[in-house]
Amino acid sequence: MHGDEHALFGAALAFLAAAVVSVPIAKRLGFSPVVGYLLVGIAIGPVGFNVADPGVVSTVAELGVVMLLFLVGLELKPSSLLSMGHFIFGLGTAQLMLTALAFALLAYFGLGFGAAAAVVSGLALSISGTAIALQLLGERGDLASPYGQRTFSILLFQDIAVVPLLALVPLLAPGGEAEVARDPKATLLAAAIAVAAIAVIVVSGRYLLNPLFRVLARSGAREAMTAAALLVVMGAAGLMEAAGLSAALGAFLAGLLLSESTFRHELEANVDAFRGLLLAVFFMSIGMSLNITVVLGHIPSLLVGTLAVAVVKSVIVYLVFRADNIAPQDSMRAAVALMSAGEFAFVLFPLGLDNRILKSEQADLLIALAALTMILGPLLFAALSRLLPRFARPAAEPPADDFADADGSVLVIGFGRFGQIVSQCLLAQEVTVTIIDKDVEMIQSAGRFGVHIYYGDGTRLDVLRAAGAETVEVICVCVDNKEDANRIVEIVRASIPNARLFVRSFDRVHSMELARLGVDFELRETLESALSFGARTLEALGVPQNAAAARIADVRVRDRARLERQLEEGIFAGGEVFSGHKVEPEPLTQPEKPARPLNPEAQDILSHETEFSG
Missing domain, CATH: 1.20.1530.20 (Na+/H+ antiporter like fold)
Incomplete structure (x- = not known):
């Protein structure tokens, strides 16, 4: 130098x-x-x-x-x-x-x-x-x-x-x-x-x-x-x-x-x-x-x-x-x-x-x-x-109903299909909502929802802080990317530990990851819609509405119980999650009959599955 x-x-x-x-x-x-x-x-x-x-x-x-x-x-x-x-x-x-x-x-x-x-x-x-x-x-x-x-x-x-x-x-x-008086044009200019x-x-x-x-x-x-x-x-x-x-x-x-x-x-x-x-x-x-x-x-x-x-x-x-x-x-x-x-x-x-x-x-x-x-x-x-x-008088205890009509303040990260529905629910209750998204098209369409939505990358701590993450009551992570959701959760847990985190989950394994990260609430993106779809299908088959609702509630409870057991024992009922190993869906109710293939292709696939399992 x-x-x-x-x-x-x-x-x-x-x-x-x-x-x-x-x-x-x-x-x-x-x-x-x-x-x-x-x-x-x-x-x-x-x-x-x-x-x-x-x-x-x-x-x-x-x-x-x-x-x-x-x-x-x-x-x-x-x-x-x-x-x-x-x-x-x-x-x-x-x-x-x-x-x-x-x-x-x-x-x-x-x-x-x-x-x-x-x-x-x-x-x-x-x-x-x-x-x-x-x-x-x-x-x-x-x-x-x-x-x-x-x-x-x-x-x-x-x-x-x-x-x-x-x-x-x-x-x-x-x-x-005198100088200014001699040159008023300069002053006007x-x-x-x-x-x-x-x-x-x-x-x-x-x-x-x-x-x-x-x-x-x-x-x-x-x-x-x-x-x-x-x-x-x-x-x-x-x-x-x-x-x-x-x-x-x-x-x-x-x-x-x-x-x-x-x-x-x-x-x-x-x-x-x-x-x-x-x-x-x-x-x-x-x-x-x-x-x-x-x-x-x-x-x-x-x-x-x-x-x-x-x-x-x-x-x-x-x-x-x-x-x-x-x-x-x-x-x-x-x-x-x-x-x-x-x-x-x-x-x-x-x-x-x-x-x-x-x-x-x-x-x-x-x-x-x-x-x-x-x-x-x-x-x-x-x-x-x-x-x-030290010289301040103790503040009087506010009446119990002082905050009865107060609305919570929520930060929604991700304004896709999931985030839009969440926001609609909050806005219907007149809850103040701040939304951040990095998709320009989503921002442009947000005007129809009557909300304020800001361009920003929710995986950045500085953007989260600028959007008020340290002062809102709940942070709703509604992004459609598993890695981004986990990163946001980790950042918030490390820098804003008192924040309440509600997170959209990608699948069952992601739900378990979020639970281990300490989120306050997680929900698989397709769970409730699939349960509602199943209930309407049962009703179409002649099952009474109350009976269908009870059956769906039972399935929901079984699913949550299995998730909690898997959190304790591992995704494979006692085993650990191996990197790259695909998690297969399991029935919540034991079938009375074995699966019956209806064409040669299905027969071939099931026979190979049986050989692999054995």
Whole structure:
């Protein structure tokens, strides 16, 4: 390898090793992995091992934030976003304006900043860390809670507000207003470009992406689907950035437009692995960018400033949430989750420096202050999560009939003939059902069933998790392939041990295999239909309906008893199942007469069978 290749290889190894080491240690100490990433970033940064340039690393690592916003968009739907309008523009505006005003006043009167510098500082510090807040809420599973939805709404408003804020900074520069006034056409052109970029993403997401994924799904090339998912994220982000908007906002729009796509879970599974790794690198890059020289030279003022930011921001967020009737404990969680400075602080402060609004020392101190709040926020959130349950009042026991009308949630894997009938039964009872299948034709026909069905490979753990396998009440494995069914069962039993598994069995031997794998229920795909067919045949022969039903019930019991005996003694009544040995059907009722061949061919076959058996 050449020198540059050695350096790149060494940096990659350092980041991977740091990620592997930091997470278990942070978890062991009871902290969020974010804290571990930030601290280990300091260790491998310029003041430590200096494995890479923090500026280059942060540029690459910002892709993690982009992918995070894409996945958040996938989790929402346009209708859900519209219903959150009050939270986004009501709570979001209140939080941003009140916090920015408080910080601007502190900077102007307390630190002697100029008016423009105070405004830029206040706005930059009032924006919260999207990646940190969503990571903290996601670890607790609180994103879907009332306070989690409001927290996300504020974060989304802040991401939207970044666009005008980036345009505002040059206006605050000395002579900036006059420059814009002299060239209004440039301002209008920039606005038109931004609107056009958003329109391109909306039209593409609405009319082009689903046909593209459908063609790729038919090809069966999983790597092509992964490449297409990354292309969508990077393309939307790059287009918005080229138009002067937020790359993260472009990725969010792309995810939002694909949130109702049948390929949603497959996209989520393909992007999620990249998102997690790049987010880890992003947090490490923040630790690397911390200017330790500035920190050591201004420790008292930075500690006071970090504490002031934490208190002011938390109090304002707490009051905003309490004004919206959120419980005190949840308001405290939201306040701490939104306390950290945001990723865009590392964009706004250098922009203020470039436009001569901030002095070099001021920018360095503010960047260090923002980084310290990012370290303090997850630490306080972890401490709060430990302390609040101790002071919580015991929840009252719900009335016995509280959940009488609640429907179970079921994940059906495989939407063939068997899965369709199972789904019909569940939907008739108004049970919420999620269906995943990797057959494009099955997905296209699913619209007639009035269900949501998503493209995905059910034998992949990431797809199962993305489809909600960890939260549903029952997982119905209805695939028509024995090996795929066994693989799904093994994956679920290993990674989601508490899941209830109902599995379609291929034949008798497969039923025994599934029983040994510990499924909760298995059923041979032809058993009940054959029994029903037999009952109707008996009735056609003159057997009374009750007698026919009793005979079929007896056969069902005999069959189950034999299966249980074979599980204990082996498929050959005491022997073991030999690989490749064909299992022959056996009568459940001993025949009164031997078999009688009616043609020479049958006679020949039976005679050879007798010789073989003897």
